[in-house]
Amino acid sequence: MSLAAKVMAGDRLALARLLTQIENEELVGLDCLSDLYPHTGRAHLVGVTGAPGTGKSTLVNRLVLHMRSVADGKEAEPATVAVVAVDPSSPFSGGAILGDRIRMRDLAGDPGVFIRSMASRGALGGLARATAGMVQALDAVGFDIILIETVGAGQAEVDIARTAHTTVVVSAPSMGDEIQAIKAGILEIADILVVNKADIPGADNTLRFLRATLQMARPMRYGRGDHIRDQMEADGVMWEPSVLATVATQGDGIESLSQEIARHRAHLRASGEWAVREGERIRSEMELLLREHLTAQFMTRQPDGRFEEALERVIARKLSPRQAIASLLEGEG
Amino acid sequence: MTGRKLRVLIAKPGLDGHDRGAKIVARALRDAGMEVIYTGLRQTPEMIAEAALQEDVDVVGLSILSGAHMTLLPRVLELLRQQGQHDVQVMVGGIIPDEDVPRLKEMGVTAIFGPGTNTQIIVQAFIEAVGTSLARG
Structure with a gap:
């Protein structure tokens, strides 16, 4: 049986090996990914980003537990979920300590969950070079939801917005977000904002501040005035990012977050934005590949x-x- | 930075709560250029085998100080084999009485390191066990 056939038949070891090959950009893995490509495009890709220490991994742990416990509407079975967690590589040794699994121990033993850690290997935008390829493989084998947890370096992490359908930005009280938020960037990419550790005193201030800032930071995509934007939001053409409070260690607010993620997916589908984002993402992926190939070709000549x-x-x-x-x-x- | 990197899992099976040794080894391996998946305390053999599979690691390093190694290690080895992970090397660190060493090696443990072992020796053993030069990475 070919690697692609094994992977599609649900062989988890084969899937894990394929992910390694993709990560190492081995030809055999990349060819297999091409074979799998027709099966991609079904999963809901959800990015989870935010500064270190805001509780991203703990939040992902709780979120997956919740997603695995509820059946969504028509479906009889809960969604299957894959997690790709990216941690930084050491710039000195090239090695890495990938510790996201420490917070995801509750997910062990569930055959509907697959967790993969990856090192950033020098990439700067919060994801590794091979993250998109690994996500495609997980999409092809049929995971309904793929959560992508970024490095957590903060401001520069906008890659995730290009990779994911839905971007969740996590912050915590007293994390300096009051100033960071004004620098926009990270807030601009948020489809959903989460203030985690909301049991810490001062959380209300952070929530209020983020709600206020969001109104300013949000770009007016269509270059129209506020009243038109309000109308578009009312019509469901435009998405108004919400600010949610969670206490991931206790599980508080997780159900609302899960529902909001599902609501954003429904919005993307209904508004046609899903196809637009998909097109943009594939275009930038192809352009990147073209650049790399042209550079390599030029160098050999x-x-x-x-x-x-x-x-x-x-x-x-x-x-x-x-x-x-x-x-x-x-x-x- | 493309190409192969050594991927290793460092875990503490069982119930003892002392993870300093595991953390020191994890850092030494990272500093040698490896990607170390650290799963922390109180892992069951099932959790360890599952993590090793999903992460497709080359080496599983287990730190045990509780004395339960003759119960936990055979189970981990058995699960790894059941899942078809025949090429994964298993290394053990911690307090393992000398008389248990031959039996553990017979079961398939590649190497055992006692307290005070120089981390460079451990790093070297990991590299040799996989038989891959890190220079390729």
């Missing part, structure tokens, strides 16, 4: 040392990077 030579001249400030690339490209094409 270059006579030995020409690029290095240009690099030296740029380092010596004799050329600008733009001029160097222009001179390298001369005579190409």
Whole structure:
């Protein structure tokens, strides 16, 4: 049986091996992923991001427990859930300690759950290079919901909004979010905002502040005035991000969060936004691949040392990077 | 940074609550360039085998100080084999009486490290057990 067939037949060991091959960008894994590609596109991809220490892993643990305990409407069975948790690699050794499973011990032993930890391996946007590929494989084998937990470095983590359908941004009281929030970025990508550890004194202030800031930080996508935006929200064309309070260690607020995630999915489907996001995501994935391939192709065509030579001249400030690339490209094409 | 990296699982089976040794080993392995999945305290053999499978690790490192190793380790090894994880190496650290060492090795434990072992020796054993050069990673 081929690897793809084994994986599709529900062989979890084969799935785990495939994920490793994808992570290491081994050709056999990437070919298998291509075979699986027609089966992708069904899972609801939910990103969970936010600063370190806000309780993302604990929240994911509770959320998955909840999702596994309730059957959603028409379906008789609860959704199956995969978790991909990304932690940072050490810039010095390239090694990593991946500790998200510590908080997800309640999920052990459930065949409807699959958890995979991955190291960021030098990537900066909160995900690893191979995260999208691994998510595709989990999607293909039929997980209904895939939760993607980002590194948690904060402001720069906007990759997740491109990868996920629904982005949950987690913060906690007194985490300095009052200032960070104004810098937008992370709040702009939020479809749902969670103030976790809401039993800490001061949580009300954080909730109030985030609600107020959200109104300002939210871009007016369609470049129209507020009254039109309000109308669009009322019509369900535009999504108004909500701010929810949770205490993940106690399980408080988890049901509301789960419902809000499902509501966002329904909104994406009903408004046509699902297809738009899907299109944008696939476009950026293809563009990235094209860039990588063109670069690799160009490098193999270059006579030995020409690029290095240009690099030296740029380092010596004799050329600008733009001029160097222009001179390298001369005579190409 | 593409290519293969050594992936290892560090877990504490059973009920003793002392995880300093496990944490020190986890850091040493990380500093040697490995990706260490750390699952923490009070893991059952079932949890360990499941985590090893989902994470597709090359080595499982178990720290046991409770004296329950002759109960816990055979179960972990059995589960790993049942799941088809025949190539996973199992390393043990902690307090293991000398007389138990030969039996554990017979069952399939690759190496056993007592208190005070230099972490570099442990790192080297992990690398050799997998037979992969980290330079490839």
